[in-house]
Amino acid sequence: MNTMTIMDRTLNTNATKITAKDVNVYYGDTHAIKDVNVEIEANTVTAFIGPSGCGKSTFLRCINRMNDTIDVCRVSGDILLDGEDIYDKRVDPVQLRAKVGMVFQKPNPFPKSIYDNVSYGPKIHGLARNKAEMDEIVEKSLRRAAIWNEVKDRLDAPGTGLSGGQQQRLCIARAIATEPEVLLMDEPCSALDPIATAQVEELIDELRGRYSVVIVTHSMQQAARVSQKTAFFHLGNLVEFGSTGQIFTNPEDPRTESYITGRIG
Amino acid sequence: MSDLSQTPAHPTASHSSLLTQSERTKRRNAAEKRFKAYGATAIALGLAMLLVLVTTIVSRGSGAFQQTFITLNVELLESKLDKNGERNIEDIKRVTTFGYAPLVKTAMQTTVEGLGIETSLKAKQMAGLLSKNAVAQLRAYVLENPHQIGETVEFRFLAQSRVDGYLKGRVSRDSIANDKNISAAQLDLVDTLIEAGVVEKTFNLGFILGADASDQRPEAAGIGVSMLGSLFMMLVVLALALPIGVAASIYLEEFAPKNWITDIIEVNISNLAAVPSIVFGILGLAVFINYMHLPTSAPLVGGLVLTLMTLPTIIISTRAALKAVPPSIRDAALGVGASKMQSVFHHVLPLAAPGILTGTIIGLAQALGETAPLLLIGMVGFIASNAPETIAEGLLSPNSAMPAQIYEWAKRADPAFYERAWGGIIILLVFLVTMNTVAVLLRRRFERRW
Numbered sequence: 001m002n003t004m005t006i007m008d009r010t011l012n013t014n015a016t017k018i019t020a021k022d023v024n025v026y027y028g029d030t031h032a033i034k035d036v037n038v039e040i041e042a043n044t045v046t047a048f049i050g051p052s053g054c055g056k057s058t059f060l061r062c063i064n065r066m067n068d069t070i071d072v073c074r075v076s077g078d079i080l081l082d083g084e085d086i087y088d089k090r091v092d093p094v095q096l097r098a099k100v101g102m103v104f105q106k107p108n109p110f111p112k113s114i115y116d117n118v119s120y121g122p123k124i125h126g127l128a129r130n131k132a133e134m135d136e137i138v139e140k141s142l143r144r145a146a147i148w149n150e151v152k153d154r155l156d157a158p159g160t161g162l163s164g165g166q167q168q169r170l171c172i173a174r175a176i177a178t179e180p181e182v183l184l185m186d187e188p189c190s191a192l193d194p195i196a197t198a199q200v201e202e203l204i205d206e207l208r209g210r211y212s213v214v215i216v217t218h219s220m221q222q223a224a225r226v227s228q229k230t231a232f233f234h235l236g237n238l239v240e241f242g243s244t245g246q247i248f249t250n251p252e253d254p255r256t257e258s259y260i261t262g263r264i265g
Numbered sequence: 266m267s268d269l270s271q272t273p274a275h276p277t278a279s280h281s282s283l284l285t286q287s288e289r290t291k292r293r294n295a296a297e298k299r300f301k302a303y304g305a306t307a308i309a310l311g312l313a314m315l316l317v318l319v320t321t322i323v324s325r326g327s328g329a330f331q332q333t334f335i336t337l338n339v340e341l342l343e344s345k346l347d348k349n350g351e352r353n354i355e356d357i358k359r360v361t362t363f364g365y366a367p368l369v370k371t372a373m374q375t376t377v378e379g380l381g382i383e384t385s386l387k388a389k390q391m392a393g394l395l396s397k398n399a400v401a402q403l404r405a406y407v408l409e410n411p412h413q414i415g416e417t418v419e420f421r422f423l424a425q426s427r428v429d430g431y432l433k434g435r436v437s438r439d440s441i442a443n444d445k446n447i448s449a450a451q452l453d454l455v456d457t458l459i460e461a462g463v464v465e466k467t468f469n470l471g472f473i474l475g476a477d478a479s480d481q482r483p484e485a486a487g488i489g490v491s492m493l494g495s496l497f498m499m500l501v502v503l504a505l506a507l508p509i510g511v512a513a514s515i516y517l518e519e520f521a522p523k524n525w526i527t528d529i530i531e532v533n534i535s536n537l538a539a540v541p542s543i544v545f546g547i548l549g550l551a552v553f554i555n556y557m558h559l560p561t562s563a564p565l566v567g568g569l570v571l572t573l574m575t576l577p578t579i580i581i582s583t584r585a586a587l588k589a590v591p592p593s594i595r596d597a598a599l600g601v602g603a604s605k606m607q608s609v610f611h612h613v614l615p616l617a618a619p620g621i622l623t624g625t626i627i628g629l630a631q632a633l634g635e636t637a638p639l640l641l642i643g644m645v646g647f648i649a650s651n652a653p654e655t656i657a658e659g660l661l662s663p664n665s666a667m668p669a670q671i672y673e674w675a676k677r678a679d680p681a682f683y684e685r686a687w688g689g690i691i692i693l694l695v696f697l698v699t700m701n702t703v704a705v706l707l708r709r710r711f712e713r714r715w
Contacts, residue, residue: 066599072525098602108593110612120611121601171597178601 014041017182017212018063022256023077025067034236036077040182040229044205045213047227047244049220051259054233056216059103060184063214064100065093081182091225098125101180101211109159109168109174117159118142121143121178137177144210145173146203165196172203176211183207183214189222201226210248218261224248232256292668299692304547310496322690325640329688332469332484333424333432335395338370339523340417352411354644362400364390365407369422377454380461384454386619394451394464396423399483424464424472426483426681428455432466435680472688474652474693477670483681486522486674490652494644495563497653500576500600501568501660509572510579517580518587518611538577546638554642562643562663570642571632578631582624619711628703630697636668645669667693 018040025033033055040046048056058067065086067073079086086096098121107115118138119128128134138155142148147169151162159170168188175183182258185204187196204226207213217223223244231249232240232255240256242245251257275415286294307515343350346362351486374388384391399422407414422603423429427447438449458464475487517675521527549570553559559566581712590613639645644665652660667689674686 028414064678069595069599094604097600100598101602102596104593104596107595108591108597110594110597111616120598120603124601124603124607124611171697174597174601261620 006053008062009045014043016040017042017082019080021078021250023059023062023075023079024076024145025055025062025136028072032236036238038231038238038241040212040214042212044229045208045227046231047133047214047223048214048216048231048233050115050162050233051221053238054229054240056233057186058164058232060186060214063184064097064102068093084095098178099180100184101175101178101181102170103183103185103188106191107165107171107238109170110158111158114159114170115155118173118177121174125178127178141173141177145169146199147173165192165199168192168196168200176207183211183213185218187212187218190218295401310709319353322687325684326467326687328433328692329472329685330469331433331466333429333464333466334421334473335464335651336419337372338417338419339368339403341414343415346407346414352382352414352423354408357408357411360431362404365400365403369395370402376463381452382457383451386450386454390451391454393664394424394446394455395483396425396484398423398482423484425630426679428464429484431455433494446453472685473692477665478651483679483685486682486685488667488670491667491670493652493659496668497564497573497659497664498568499633500606500667501565502571502629505572506575506579507630510576511583511621514580514583514587514610515614518584519613520605534577534580540575543641544636545570546641548573549638551650560661560663563661564664565660566642566645567639567666568620570638571635574635574638575628575632578628579625582627582697583617583621585615586620586624589620589660590616598685605672619708623704623708630700634668634693634697639666639669
């Protein structure tokens, strides 16, 4: 766990990983995201907070083009990953999603064995040449997701048979098995109990060393605990974006303050 | 005031006891009880009807599985069957069934005399107890075993349908008063032959495996060949309806854009499922036979028509099965970078498979019992006398199907055929129940939780 207090988390400037410029998202006639500009840094945990329906999950799903699967969804503006526009016509969303992994709100392991869950991504992307390499990838991913010790003796057991917290860590292992550069997490702890949540949070902090992590959360305490940067969304607008310490202690916008102090949301 | 002081013992409107039921609660509970009673009555009625149905079918149809046989020792006279004595198969084939009649007649007479039975019947009348099929059976045996000409061989011949009916209680001495096919004296002979063990009623495999027979020989009729006809039709349906149906459903459910065109397609598929099957029959007649000139009465055409009929069922159940797979599984697959097709084929389809399989089996069962379209493409009324030998022959040579065969028997005059119609229904029902059971078991076996 990151032991620094919130105030101490200074902006140790990392390279920009993702840049969003004037992003607008429409669901049919609904204008879900309005002119969002944000820069997400590498090796940083960025938290998106805000009341329900404010568009934070929608924006998150824009980053790996999961919104493509929704027919009525339209995205305008630019989202750059390492300077490349991910909405460019030449970009194959499949390649993009291999670089930008995602963990969902509800743990959703495949109804297959634990091993198959983790090995699926590397298999379809051809990351392992033989069984030994695949075994290595699976073990490494499960270790990084801090679940190896719990499942190493039952890799053939179905992933759906694990407890909720274990399932979510399995999903994290599955997401990092393809060696993504960015990991998107959509309320990863909302279905977990406090102990499992603590384990996942600890994990997120460790993952920061390798990946750029973007996490959507309803829990402000969680945002404060795990993130270095925080973005506050309200009614489709990005109200405020800055270092977590600043957002939580000295917000500039009155709406942010109201939300953090529990007066709205 | 003293009254007031006693009131706490009695519950009032504002402070009611839980131990007594209010009027409202009583009414509500009574309504609930009544509703349960209606439901139970409905189920009891349904079960009673089912019971009546099953007992009727079994009591009327079980007779078809038993048949009366007459055991005779027939001397295969060389002078009648192979005059040249060269055992040339072409020569032997030249002897028609008429040439075999005297052998059967003699055998019958010898048997009766050998048992010391006294009867006023002539040899021809005695042989009249046998089915007209007996001579054909004898000839077929000789053609297969020409080396046995000259020997005496034991045969189990079918008895004619009146004799069979007599043993089954369908025919009595009163009922045959005006019957030219059998006389009271012949029945007397049957009685004595039963005692002697020459005439006996046993299980009849011929009904299950055999071919249909002409109007004169109900005792020889079997459902086996039309069963093969049904089998070949089902093969066609399975080979066409399953891949086409599953492919169409996957495309519609997973890939197709949701717009007015797909909406129209969706509505039409649902409507097609409700189109009367005879409409598909006349479509098959017009397209497959009149336009494409496929052979009439062929299981291939029947299969094509039934495919059209089964497709909507399979598409609807497949789409339901695909819809039942939670979207989180699709998200998970897409999230690790699987393409749309990979997510469908690696994850969604395996999870939907039990549902698809169940739908397919139920669609097949529906097609198996379908009669109306077969009427129009000529699969009714055709008597297939031989089982097809190759798959191509099975698909292209004229045949019937089980329900069509049952319909055919039911409309013939002889009550012996009526019994076979019921027997056919038993066999058809056994198939349907088996298929549905398999569907249920598959669903249970492969059902997954997520």
